[in-house]
Structure formats: structure tokens, C-alpha cells
Amino acid sequence: MFRIEIFGGVDLSYPRFHVTKAMIWIPLILILAIAAACGGTAATPVVVEKEVIKEIEKEVIVEKEVIKEVEKQVIVEKEVIKEVEKEIVVVATPIPSGATSGAMQPAGELNIGQSSLGTFIYHPSIAGNPAIYVVSTTMGEGLVRFDKNRKAAPQLAESWSIADDTLTWTFNIRPGVQLHKGYGELTADDIIYSYQQWGGEDAVHARSSFIKDFWVNPEGSVEATDSHTVVVKTAKPWISTRALEFMRHVGGTSGNVVSKKQSEELGVEDAKLDTAMTGPWELVETKTGEFWKMKAFQDHWNKVPAFAELTLWELPEESARLAGFQTGQLDTFIMSFDNITQVEKVEGALLNSVGLISQAGMNVYGQLYTGIGDPDQKGDFDGDRAWVSANADINSTEWANARLVREAMTIAIDRQTLVDTLLGGFGAPLCIRDWGGFEHLMPADWTCDYDPDRAKSLLAEAGYPNGFTIDLTTAIRGVAAEVEACEAIGAMWGEVGIDVKLHRIPYQTLRPQLVGRTWPGATCHAISIRLEPMLGLNNYLDKSTFNYGTFHPYLNENIGGVMGELEDAARMEKTLEMYDWMAHEQKLGFGLYTIEGVVPVGPRIQPWEYTSFSDIRLPNGYENIVPR
Numbered sequence: 001m002f003r004i005e006i007f008g009g010v011d012l013s014y015p016r017f018h019v020t021k022a023m024i025w026i027p028l029i030l031i032l033a034i035a036a037a038c039g040g041t042a043a044t045p046v047v048v049e050k051e052v053i054k055e056i057e058k059e060v061i062v063e064k065e066v067i068k069e070v071e072k073q074v075i076v077e078k079e080v081i082k083e084v085e086k087e088i089v090v091v092a093t094p095i096p097s098g099a100t101s102g103a104m105q106p107a108g109e110l111n112i113g114q115s116s117l118g119t120f121i122y123h124p125s126i127a128g129n130p131a132i133y134v135v136s137t138t139m140g141e142g143l144v145r146f147d148k149n150r151k152a153a154p155q156l157a158e159s160w161s162i163a164d165d166t167l168t169w170t171f172n173i174r175p176g177v178q179l180h181k182g183y184g185e186l187t188a189d190d191i192i193y194s195y196q197q198w199g200g201e202d203a204v205h206a207r208s209s210f211i212k213d214f215w216v217n218p219e220g221s222v223e224a225t226d227s228h229t230v231v232v233k234t235a236k237p238w239i240s241t242r243a244l245e246f247m248r249h250v251g252g253t254s255g256n257v258v259s260k261k262q263s264e265e266l267g268v269e270d271a272k273l274d275t276a277m278t279g280p281w282e283l284v285e286t287k288t289g290e291f292w293k294m295k296a297f298q299d300h301w302n303k304v305p306a307f308a309e310l311t312l313w314e315l316p317e318e319s320a321r322l323a324g325f326q327t328g329q330l331d332t333f334i335m336s337f338d339n340i341t342q343v344e345k346v347e348g349a350l351l352n353s354v355g356l357i358s359q360a361g362m363n364v365y366g367q368l369y370t371g372i373g374d375p376d377q378k379g380d381f382d383g384d385r386a387w388v389s390a391n392a393d394i395n396s397t398e399w400a401n402a403r404l405v406r407e408a409m410t411i412a413i414d415r416q417t418l419v420d421t422l423l424g425g426f427g428a429p430l431c432i433r434d435w436g437g438f439e440h441l442m443p444a445d446w447t448c449d450y451d452p453d454r455a456k457s458l459l460a461e462a463g464y465p466n467g468f469t470i471d472l473t474t475a476i477r478g479v480a481a482e483v484e485a486c487e488a489i490g491a492m493w494g495e496v497g498i499d500v501k502l503h504r505i506p507y508q509t510l511r512p513q514l515v516g517r518t519w520p521g522a523t524c525h526a527i528s529i530r531l532e533p534m535l536g537l538n539n540y541l542d543k544s545t546f547n548y549g550t551f552h553p554y555l556n557e558n559i560g561g562v563m564g565e566l567e568d569a570a571r572m573e574k575t576l577e578m579y580d581w582m583a584h585e586q587k588l589g590f591g592l593y594t595i596e597g598v599v600p601v602g603p604r605i606q607p608w609e610y611t612s613f614s615d616i617r618l619p620n621g622y623e624n625i626v627p628r
Contacts, residue, residue: 128206143157168232188227192224362591378517383398473522
């Protein structure tokens with residue numbers, strides 16, 4: 001048995017695998033007008049590879065890569081050219097606009113059921129999640145997007161180049177991009193302003209400290225050489241994947257661009273409530289706890305939506321989202337796999353498989369092993385917690401006992417049952433977090449076989465024969481079955497004697513505790529499929545804004561060497577070594593499972609193509625949806 005505490009005070013008990021929804025919140029019936037609309041098709045990228053040294057059959061950057069986007073063509077050309085300069089160059093022609101002369105105007109409403117929206121407060125200097133992620137799927141855009149092959153492709157940056165030493169980055173901003181709210185054409189000044197705000201002193205972006213290193217480093221420089229060119233000279237080499245992660249479109253660590261002029265004219269306090277960005281949807285109205293309403297942005301540089309309005313409805317309970325879909329009030333929604341059969345019963349509804357979308361892990365907070373005893377130590381360190389060592393020395397008795405506890409916690413989780421039952425088979429067990437999608441590179445001994453009897457023995461050996469108490473919550477981010485899976489894990493831990501106090505806390509309320517390092521227990525935390533596993537190490541650096549509650553001098557001393565390795569194979573080898581120590585040997589945190597995406601498609605609309613693929617835990621590309 002374990003206890004569950006809903007944000008607001010409800011306390012219930014649940015036996016294993018009979019977890020029911022404790023809060024049944026059914027909103028008032030949404031009365032929505034539905035009108036027909038029409039739209040176009042998304043542009044398809046054309047890749048032209050120019051190589052100095054050798055020809056490669058697949059898309060591989062050797063000396064110079066050129067990406068052009070045109071409509072419904074794919075042509076691959078190869079030629080050998082004379083080139084002395086070594087730099088990576090990515091360029092693209094303007095993508096054909098969805099709004100052509102004589103095209104039909106957007107019409108009708110599109111309605112999406114979300115599990116969490118939070119309050120709309122959006123400015124780079126203060127925005128956090130879930131706002132960053134949700135905005136990136138609708139109103140916001142970044143310098144780059146990532147395509148189906150998870151390769152960086154142009155978005156607001158029409159092209160960019162990186163010097164061979166990776167110290168000089170040049171971004172050529174797409175001309176003619178209009179900002180919302182009548183703030184005119186996007187310029188280099190808007191780009192610089194936005195990213196320097198994301199890296200500001202009070203910013204809470206998950207990567208704010210690293211954005212600061214890139215965009216606000218006093219040892220480097222940032223210059224708008226003309227109205228549409230930005231040159232950044234960094235103080236140290238940067239791996240392109242690591243830097244572009246926070247300049248990309250879509251995701252919890254994305255960096256959307258805003259109007260500098262709006263912020264200067266209105267002030268941040270007003271601009272944050274009605275933000276001018278560049279995406280295909282423009283903000284109209286929000287009501288906390290209910291909806292975000294947007295309209296089609298008629299001046300979008302690429303694709304004007306077919307629908308005139310888009311409303312995201314905040315419906316925390318899946319029963320409410322399912323009911324809205326069944327009655328035709330919602331066109332799609334965030335769906336758990338156990339409702340697939342219910343969706344299939346809706347006349348005209350379709351299910352769209354979108355591949356691997358997420359990976360879930362367990363973050364074990366309180367392991368603040370840097371600065372122990374220092375009055376200025378960040379966070380809430382308590383060496384009396386069973387999973388926390390009072391001594392940072394990995395050869396100490398205290399460390400050995402805490403490690404046994406963490407090992408017991410991970411092998412007490414029946415990952416295969418979670419996948420088979422709550423995910424309906426749409427996923428796979430994952431022992432080491434951050435390695436979803438890269439399982440083929442994992443060593444054979446990275447295992448976590450379910451063994452509750454051994455878990456009990458390990459707890460007894462560590463000095464906890466009767467278990468211990470731990471707080472557990474889901475970082476609610478809108479991923480299928482995330483709450484149900486976390487509750488099931490709480491039940492599994494209860495079976496080996498761990499007293500679990502399970503909370504349900506809105507992510508907007510939980511996140512400040514995670515950033516402040518004061519959350520006292522563990523979190524079930526679903527993230528994207530990484531562009532490469534190395535990026536997960538950001539969350540274990542003491543300087544990181546967002547973190548997984550685990551810091552150690554060994555990590556601070558060695559992670560920099562991993563991230564500073566410019567050669568791909570060597571960097572992967574160092575990444576393997578780091579995770580082998582941190583996750584496999586020391587069990588400082590652990591993976592749970594990967595998740596495949598299945599999106600319900602209502603009878604009014606066609607299945608649609610996503611715009612970006614770097615983080616697809618939440619759907620995106622709503623501008624590509626057209627009516628049937």
C-alpha cells in the first residue's frame with residue numbers, strides 16, 4: 001500500500017495496479033462552432049551535398065552542407081568543388097508560403113485537449129515550463145528546427161556557418177519574417193535580444209546558464225553585422241548539437257524568438273502577457289486553468305494555417321479529454337494507451353503512429369554532494385535520507401549503504417509490466433536514463449532486472465529492514481500514462497517495504513522546487529529522445545538551472561571533458577564512460593521506459609505532418625492540419 005496526496009490536500013490509498021483517478025474534474029461542456037476550411041501541404045526539404053574530400057551516400061556534413069527547401073521534390077546532387085576553407089555551412093531557399101494569391105482564407109476552429117498548460121507568462125527573461133514547450137508547438141519559432149532524421153534544418157536562420165574551430169558562428173536571418181501584433185520584420189536585433197534574455201541573470205530556462213555562456217559570455221562577442229546577420233564569437237569551442245539544442249524550435253529546452261521592440265515599448269510585465277513572436281499562430285486570449293486561444297497568423301513567412309482559430313484546452317483528467325473527443329468537441333488530445341479502444345469506437349476517428357517520442361526516468365533528489373557543510377550550499381541537503389550519503393566519498397560506508405538503497409529502488413520496478421499494461425506495449429524498458437533511441441550503443445551489463453526479493457535484501461543490508469519513507473511525484477508534462485506509471489511504481493516500492501507518499505502537483509508548482517533543489521524525494525520525469533545522450537549530462541552540472549537533484553565533484557570535474565570533445569566517436573566513448581560510472585555503478589538515477597507515440601485524429605481533420613522532430617512528446621505542426 002502507499003499513500004497519494006493530491007495538490008490541495010486529498011489523501012487516498014491504492015493497492016497495486018488498481019490506481020484510479022482521484023480527481024475527477026469534468027469542465028463545463030465546451031460549445032464550439034465548427035466550420036470547413038482548406039489548406040496546403042508542407043514543404044519538403046531538398047538536400048544538396050557538396051563535399052571537398054569524399055562522397056557520402058547519406059546526409060553527412062564533411063566540408064559544406066547545403067539544405068534547400070522546395071515543395072514536393074527531392075533531388076540529391078553531388079559534385080566535387082575546390083574549397084580550401086574548412087567550415088560547416090547550412091543554407092536554404094525560402095520555403096513556399098502557404099498563403100498564395102487567391103488562396104482561401106483560414107476558417108473554422110481547431111480544438112486540442114492538453115493535460116497541462118499553466119499560466120501564460122511568456123518572456124525569455126522569466127519563462128519556464130510548461131509554457132516554453134507549449135508555446136514552441138504553436139506561437140514560437142527558433143533559429144533552427146530538427147527534421148525527421150534529427151538533423152538541424154533552417155527555420156528563422158535561413159543559413160548558418162560554424163568555423164572549423166567552432167569559435168565563430170554566423171547566423172543569416174531569413175528575410176521577410178513578420179512578427180505578431182504588427183511589430184514588423186524580424187531582424188538580427190530581435191535574435192540577439194531574445195537569446196541574451198534567455199541567458200539572463202534571472203532566467204529560469206532549463207539551459208539558461210549554458211545559453212549565457214554562448215550568448216552573453218564577456219570573453220566572447222555578439223554582433224549584428226547587418227540587419228539580418230548575427231556573428232557570435234564564443235570564448236570556448238561548442239559542439240553544434242549542444243548549442244543548437246537551445247536555439248531550436250519545439251521542446252522544453254527550445255528557444256523561441258520574441259520582438260525586442262514590444263518589450264522595450266510595453267515593458268516585460270505587459271509584453272509577457274501578449275507576446276509577439278513569429279509562429280503560425282498568434283495569441284488572442286488565455287484563461288488560467290481553462291484555455292489558450294490563438295488565431296492564424298496571416299503574415300506567416302511559411303505556412304498560414306487552414307483553420308482560423310486554435311484553442312488549447314487544459315483538461316487535467318483524461319476522462320474529460322476523452323469525452324470531449326467522443327462528442328466531437330476536441331479534434332485531438334493527449335491520450336493514454338488504455339483509451340485506444342475507446343478512440344477506435346468513434347466514427348471516423350483515426351490513430352496516427354508517430355514513432356518514438358519520449359523516455360521516462362526516475363530522478364532521485366537530495367544528492368547534493370558538492371559544497372557539503374558550506375553555508376552557501378545550494379538546496380536542501382539531508383544525509384539522513386536513506387538514498388543520500390552523508391559522505392561524498394564513494395569509498396565510505398555511508399556511500400555504500402546509500403548506493404544499496406538506490407539499487408534496491410531500481411530493481412524493485414517491474415518495467416516490463418509498466419510497458420505491457422500502462423503503455424499497451426507501445427514502448428520498451430530502459431535501465432539508464434537519457435539513452436532512449438541509443439539502446440544499440442549501451443553495454444550489455446547495463447541491466448535492471450526486476451527482483452523484489454533481492455531489493456528487500458539490499459534494503460536490509462543497508463540498514464533499512466523495515467524500509468524508509470520517500471516523497472514521489474510525477475513531473476506532469478503531458479506524456480501518455482506518466483501519472484499512472486508513477487503511481488504504479490509507488491505501489492511496487494510499497495511491496496518491498498518502502499513507505500511512499502505520492503503527490504500530484506502541477507508542474508508549474510513543482511518546477512521551482514526542482515530548480516531550487518528543495519524537492520525532498522524522487523520524481524518520475526519524461527523527457528524527449530535526446531539528440532545524443534551527452535545532452536542529459538547538462539542536468540548533473542552544479543551550474544545548471546534545471547537539474548535532476550544530483551551533483552557530485554566527480555561529475556563537475558569530468559562532464560566538461562565530455563561536452564568539450566569535438567570528435568563524435570571520442571565524445572560518445574566519453575559519454576558511455578560517464579554514464580557507466582554515474583548511472584550503472586553508482587545508481588544516482590535510473591531509466592524507466594521509452595514511449596512510442598499514438599495520436600488520435602478526429603473525424604473532422606486529416607492526419608498531419610509535424611514541423612519539427614527534436615522533441616515530439618507533445619504534437620506540433622498544427623498549422624499543417626487540414627479538414628477532411
